[in-house]
Amino acid sequence: MEDNNISVVSGSADVAIASEGVTPPKKKINKAKLHENLWGWAFVALLVIGTTVFVYISFIMSVMLSFTDYTGRGGTFWEALGTIHPDGAFTWYKEMFKPEVMGVGGDAQYVWGTMLSTCFYLIGIPIGMVLALFFSVLMSRDIKFSGTFRVIYYIPTVSSTVSISLMWSNLFAQGGLIAEMLDMVFLAGATTLAQRSCIIILTVWKGLGGTIVLFVAGLNGVNESHCEAADIDGANAWQIFWHIKMPQIYPTIFYVLVTSVIGGMQIYAEPALVFGDWGGAGGSIATKDNTPFVGYIYGVFNADHEWAHASALGIVLAIIIFILTLVQFALDSRRDKE
Amino acid sequence: MTEVINTSLPQEEEVKLNGFKRALQTFCGWFGFGVFGRNSNKKRKKLFFDVIGYILLLLGAFTMIYPLWWMLAASLADSDMTLLRTKFWPSGTPYFGLFYNYERSITALDRTWGLENSLFRSIGNTLIYSLVPVTIGVIVSAAAAFAFAKLDFKGKNFAFFYCLAAIMVPFPSIMIAQYCFYDALNCCVCPLAMVIPGCFGAILTAFFIRQYLYGLPTSILEAAKIDGAGYWRIFWTFIIPLAKPAIMAQFILSFMGSWNNYLAPQLFVRENAWKPLTLAISAIDGLGNIDNQPVVMAASVIAIAPILILFAVFQKTIIGSIMMTGSKE
Numbered sequence A: 001m002e003d004n005n006i007s008v009v010s011g012s013a014d015v016a017i018a019s020e021g022v023t024p025p026k027k028k029i030n031k032a033k034l035h036e037n038l039w040g041w042a043f044v045a046l047l048v049i050g051t052t053v054f055v056y057i058s059f060i061m062s063v064m065l066s067f068t069d070y071t072g073r074g075g076t077f078w079e080a081l082g083t084i085h086p087d088g089a090f091t092w093y094k095e096m097f098k099p100e101v102m103g104v105g106g107d108a109q110y111v112w113g114t115m116l117s118t119c120f121y122l123i124g125i126p127i128g129m130v131l132a133l134f135f136s137v138l139m140s141r142d143i144k145f146s147g148t149f150r151v152i153y154y155i156p157t158v159s160s161t162v163s164i165s166l167m168w169s170n171l172f173a174q175g176g177l178i179a180e181m182l183d184m185v186f187l188a189g190a191t192t193l194a195q196r197s198c199i200i201i202l203t204v205w206k207g208l209g210g211t212i213v214l215f216v217a218g219l220n221g222v223n224e225s226h227c228e229a230a231d232i233d234g235a236n237a238w239q240i241f242w243h244i245k246m247p248q249i250y251p252t253i254f255y256v257l258v259t260s261v262i263g264g265m266q267i268y269a270e271p272a273l274v275f276g277d278w279g280g281a282g283g284s285i286a287t288k289d290n291t292p293f294v295g296y297i298y299g300v301f302n303a304d305h306e307w308a309h310a311s312a313l314g315i316v317l318a319i320i321i322f323i324l325t326l327v328q329f330a331l332d333s334r335r336d337k338e
Numbered sequence B: 001m002t003e004v005i006n007t008s009l010p011q012e013e014e015v016k017l018n019g020f021k022r023a024l025q026t027f028c029g030w031f032g033f034g035v036f037g038r039n040s041n042k043k044r045k046k047l048f049f050d051v052i053g054y055i056l057l058l059l060g061a062f063t064m065i066y067p068l069w070w071m072l073a074a075s076l077a078d079s080d081m082t083l084l085r086t087k088f089w090p091s092g093t094p095y096f097g098l099f100y101n102y103e104r105s106i107t108a109l110d111r112t113w114g115l116e117n118s119l120f121r122s123i124g125n126t127l128i129y130s131l132v133p134v135t136i137g138v139i140v141s142a143a144a145a146f147a148f149a150k151l152d153f154k155g156k157n158f159a160f161f162y163c164l165a166a167i168m169v170p171f172p173s174i175m176i177a178q179y180c181f182y183d184a185l186n187c188c189v190c191p192l193a194m195v196i197p198g199c200f201g202a203i204l205t206a207f208f209i210r211q212y213l214y215g216l217p218t219s220i221l222e223a224a225k226i227d228g229a230g231y232w233r234i235f236w237t238f239i240i241p242l243a244k245p246a247i248m249a250q251f252i253l254s255f256m257g258s259w260n261n262y263l264a265p266q267l268f269v270r271e272n273a274w275k276p277l278t279l280a281i282s283a284i285d286g287l288g289n290i291d292n293q294p295v296v297m298a299a300s301v302i303a304i305a306p307i308l309i310l311f312a313v314f315q316k317t318i319i320g321s322i323m324m325t326g327s328k329e
Helices: A002-020 A028-066 A077-080 A090-097 A108-121 A126-140 A146-157 A161-172 A177-182 A192-222 A226-230 A237-265 A271-277 A284-291 A291-300 A307-335 B002-007 B011-016 B019-030 B042-074 B078-084 B100-113 B118-150 B156-168 B171-186 B192-201 B203-215 B219-226 B231-242 B245-258 B263-266 B278-285 B293-325
Strands: none
Touching: A028 A077, A028 A177, A028 A307, A028 B118, A028 B156, A028 B171, A028 B192, A028 B203, A028 B231, A090 A307, A090 B002, A108 A192, A108 A284, A108 A291, A108 A307, A126 A146, A126 A192, A126 A237, A126 B042, A146 A192, A146 B042, A146 B293, A161 A177, A161 A192, A161 A271, A161 B042, A161 B263, A161 B278, A161 B293, A177 B293, A192 A237, A192 A271, A192 A284, A192 B042, A192 B293, A226 A237, A237 A307, A271 A284, A271 A291, A291 A307, A291 B171, A291 B263, A307 B156, A307 B171, A307 B245, B078 B293, B100 B118, B100 B278, B118 B156, B118 B203, B118 B231, B118 B245, B118 B278, B118 B293, B156 B203, B171 B192, B171 B263, B192 B263, B203 B245, B219 B231, B231 B245, B245 B293, B263 B278, B278 B293
16 A cells, blocks of 8 residues: 555656656655655554454454354354355344244344343433533532542542442342342342343443543533623523533533443443343343343353354444434434524 | 621612511522522622532532442451441451451452462453553554644545544444454464554544644644654654653553453453453352352452552543543543
């Protein structure tokens, strides 16, 4: 790629020189330009190579793998990549829409059941954003120690997800602190709603700090003079917040929403640590009810050893996340037009 | 206090109000709200909202801190029952010394994995998986960011959007193929699968450093160029020191991300000897022994402590740069 570029640049420069009727074979500017091209590509080379190999080629391999029936046995991965599933290339994709009857057939209920629980965990995002907005408004007021509060609220965000999840599962456990305080059963033997609400509380608690920091940055960036002008015109604090500050921090809110939806669709560690890994057919009911989609992908890979199947599920996840992101951007552009 | 407010009131209006309304007016007056024709007091109103704000913020801060304190206290409990009843300090601590659970977490892991000193080993592995790829990766990303922000080369925009589009591909959808790929190369028995990909940098890191570099004046670089400095030298002597806040912040954020990573090592690291700390904790959790939970909490404290200390030391840089670049990991 680099060589191509250089030749293109030098070639075009030569042509330009020739057309002017000047004959020196090499000019200083030409050389500087070539140097800049060379170094520019040299600086980005590793990143481009890494992205190509570990994202794009991986993705292509993932798509190819999803058409096979590779299970890790019988032949190497490279041999398997070229083959297709004996029942047709799209077997694993068709399976996702076939319900399982008496232990045979597709896995429609698992795929869409786990997808449903993943989407249920997304409820934490609006809750977290409203809470974060509330706290960041309190922090961006003219008060002392707001920096200290920001740091304290950020602590759960930096803590290890594994430790945090295991800690909350102890707090929610039978006889644990929160379960006793609210006199409710959260984990074993509880309703699915109560079980899932644990994960939502956990993720909201963990994600609050990061969102607050971004919102405070957005609120600090609001143009002070607009607020003062509104204040002089007799607007009250609520009107100033809703009509002047909100539109200005809208980009931040949108950014947080998009990134949290992308991240939320990939939730795995918290439910896996609280309810256990998807153990295939023999797994417990609590696990089956609450495993998110990524947990199901991992379960199909790890417990069922259906590697190609897991890969196909992954592709579906990528498509769903892509569509969700597109929908959000479409809604955003419609708002801009109004 | 009431007298001060009353002096500022017109007397005629006060006469019209009945007893209840007057009491309400006086009460709201304390907090600076003007009701029934009284002027509001801005200073008092601000004080009132400040106090309410502080109370709410303190409540929130307590909610953020308390579970972590609970974890520390619970790691000192002597049994599962004591752990569950723990509020601020366990009612019973281990007979064999306060930090007995920490000792047990080491021995329990050794027995499960059949290795010597596996907990220390896993801490070392975590350090390898987070320090090596993150250090190299952030420098590589900074180099790319420098090229994207300050150099003008053919295909720059293409390269940038080519890399940026990669964030649309979620990790869970490519992880199976990556596993097969590493497995075919025999990388899953050694830690290379956790180290090599990170060394190629990350586009998001590059993106945020690029945003920072845009704010730097180009004139310094042009001056250096005229003085005969090459691009390599400009990068090492100008860009790295100038973009240090952004680079440091991205380094710390990526470091924390790698330290807390769970799914990737669970998938890619199949050899017990090379498993990181996060897998060690979940392995201890999976033991299911009697009085196991205090041990799990002890291991969790071991995992959280270094990262919290790092955060405490660099909190200004981290929070400042997140606010500046708007990244969040």
